[in-house]
Amino acid sequence: MSNKYEVIIGLEIHAQLATASKMFCGCNNNAEGKSPNSVACPVCMGNPGTLPVINKKALEWTYLFGLALNCEVAPQFNFERKQYFYPDLPKAYQITSQTTPPLIGGHLEIEVDGEKKNFTIEHIHLEEDAGKLIHSGGHSLVDLNRAGTPLMEIVTNPDFRSPLEAKLFMQELQRILRYLGISNADMEKGHLRCDGNISLREFGAEKFGKKVEIKNINSFSSLERALEYEIKRQGELLDSGKGEEIFQETRGWDDAKGKTISQRGKEMAHDYRYFPEPDLPPVVPAEAFDLEGLKKQIPELPSGKRKRYVEDFGIGKTEADILASNIELARFFEEAVGGQQADVVKKIANWVLGDLSGYLNDKGLGIMEIKLPPSNLRDLVLLIEKGDISGKIAKEVFVKMIEGGKSSAQIIEEEGIKQVSDTGELEKIVGDLIAGNQGQVEQYRKDVEANGNSPVLNWFVGQVMKATRGQANPSIVMEILKKLLG
Amino acid sequence: MANLNNLTISKASELLEKKEVSSVELTNYYLERIEKLNPELGAYLSTEKEYALKKARESDERIKSGKRIGILDGIPCSVKDVITTKDIETTAASKILEGYIAPYSATVVRKIEEQGAVILGKNNCDEFAMGSSTENSAYMLAKNPWDLSRVPGGSSGGSAVAVAADLCVFSFGTETGGSIRQPASLCSVVGLKPTYGRNSRYGSIAYGSSLDQIGVFGKCVEDISSVMHVIAGKDSLDSTTVEYPIFNIQYPINTQYPMKDLKIGIPKEYFGEGLDSEVEKIVRDAIDKYKEMGAEIIDISLPNTEYATPCYYLLSMAEASSNLARYDGIKYGKSETDNAKDLIDVYFKTRGKYFGDEQKRKSILGTFELSAGYYDAYYRKAQKARSLVKKDFDDAFEKIDCIMCPVSPFPAFKIGEKKDDPLSMYLADIFTISANLAGICALSIPAGFTQNNLPVGLQIMGPRFDEDKILQIAKAYEEMTQWHTMFPSI
Incomplete structure (x- = not known):
């Protein structure tokens, strides 16, 4: 396929809000692991005569999110009914706010290949999720x-020019949702879902190509792969003069087969017959919420953290990105830093990204699942800095800190593994070694005369470490050896 | 035993308090009457003998131990079948909900049961409350107790008949465009449509959600007041209810409301073409009574009245098409899966077989008017007309205390006379629908009879949340007249 096509991508993103109760009733909003239809009530089951009541928290979180994405708050909006028949939609209408959204516009800046790009949002609205159909044994259950889980929909403008841009945007959105603590935003579990709209046009062309909507994307990698597949498919059709075979349609992504499949024919041309939901009064956000106060509640977002980590902490960009990618890791890191100087901060960052992350990955744990006070890591790093323990022993101490919940000082004390940095004590050990190993001493001196250095030095270091059960401070041992060997 | 004929709430309550009658005896009195008369009258779709007697026994226990909850404790009543009752079948008079038992009770039902009221059964009505004669009930006809060849009005016909024929003390009905006031007028009982938002709609099976309201039928104004006192107020399950300063009507009702300074508006649009001359005379005579009491009668205009009917039908049909969509044969009620090709076919077969004509008509017309390309011409325009109608009333109530006019342009009509002519049936609502569009409160009180001994009601409309005022105005008329003490001989 040639490279003469510009790729135009827009996203429709759904994020389930992790409120305590559902969008329009008092049902528990966390149905994970619960048996079917056990977390449902007359309201969310659409029983005759029931009425919806707005979950104020879901509304507040939607505004919080919209403000974090620089959206404009509509002075008033109406919930409305989107009508269609399907068994997972018990009222035969979904209560949404799609045509009169509460939040309009907005943007998010993301770094793509080292370059900052701004992506704009068309609108954000709030609605209720539908139930689920389970097909088995010739039946549909x-x-x-x-049904009724609060669902926030973010509709972007067609600003993305590559699948990578779309993926990076989704990932940043996931981080923001988690930073705000309003959604678990797990794509595999369906908390975060997205449909991709994609079309191709020749560079320089004004008219957009036919737009294809891709559904059933349930991971970041399938988002990227599905869009790549569509670019190839549409590009090849255009190249071979079969542009008319690209239809404005919905295609489903088949992850196993690695391709999109037309759902045309299955979908009827829908007329959703929207009209204002008469059971709910209009929402006037300025009356219902303290929007200025809400703005102040927005915590530092990933972009802010990344910038501060590099500029204030002096750590590398890559490290900063990784630290800021996970709000819990970032919080741990910042607490561990606790006002230390740049050199210590860097070492703490290395520990968090190295041994700590390694440990968590090995054990398949999250940072919140281990009992390690951030200050304990800081103390450990400071002990290494002071030369109280060696880096090698520190690694062992660190694992013991995580698993036993004790502080580094406690462990060192209990196990008697404090590093020996006492020069007098070390000089005596080195003196004894030299006296007892004259052969090695002669070899050393010969080597140094010939090459300026000798591998025998390391042998001596090893012997000292052996004699001290590894507790000798290696740099001090080195100095003493050089001095005494002459 | 005391004479139990045609008891009002206050009279029945007095007998219970004095232990001249027990709630079980009272309940049995009505159950026997229902058994005897309902086959002819069709006021009830179902009676709940065991359920009612159990509640009555509980009430008698409380009375015996001096713990009577309030004025409704032990009082037998009935509920329109579009209002949900936990443990009792609720069909909305439709085949599609045959056998449906709601897992919850409507807020108004819960509230009166918490006060000890005894529900005898569910009242017949037009299917899904759509109609003006109760002829659209999928189960049985209801007949006007004053003339069994005539309709009782509708859609809450069964609830009106139950009170008029003394088959209960009071009853609940619902209104979307006059479904309480019109049968109240045609059956000579008092019927109130409260302000939209005054009491909860939770549990009222929706027809036109922005117009629907639950209201009360009683044998006198005071009874309406007693029930409203219990059911009014904000409900956390209905976002359209309003926390409004306490319902002011004190029991017993204040009869000293000064009629002398009262300003009554008479809208000229409600006395024009199409109004039966006998009905007009009875209504004008009633208004004259107020004049005698010293009230000032002021001619007013509600200039957008002509738009009310089309506006009402557009909005109610749009909302009805949406509200009826959930009856798909999947979750509850009847389902037609035999020989169904696929899911869509189940929908078609179920709805085709179990919905009545009016449900199909409203589903089709409502779907059409909300469709892309038609929304602006119909639904949006109707919304604009609605705000004009509303403004008419707001402007009028700046100068007057209440409006008086007829409830129905004609008295009870013959069964079958209008059934196959929906347009002529729709005209039965022309004087009542504006109150639903404007969301104001309005009632009907017995005001006399035609030459053929058919009842005619007087309509009194008041500003939003002014139920106390219109009830007291109505009470003043009741004090001066005997109409409310007349009952059909059956």
């Missing part, structure tokens, strides 16, 4: 546990 309906589970309404998910």
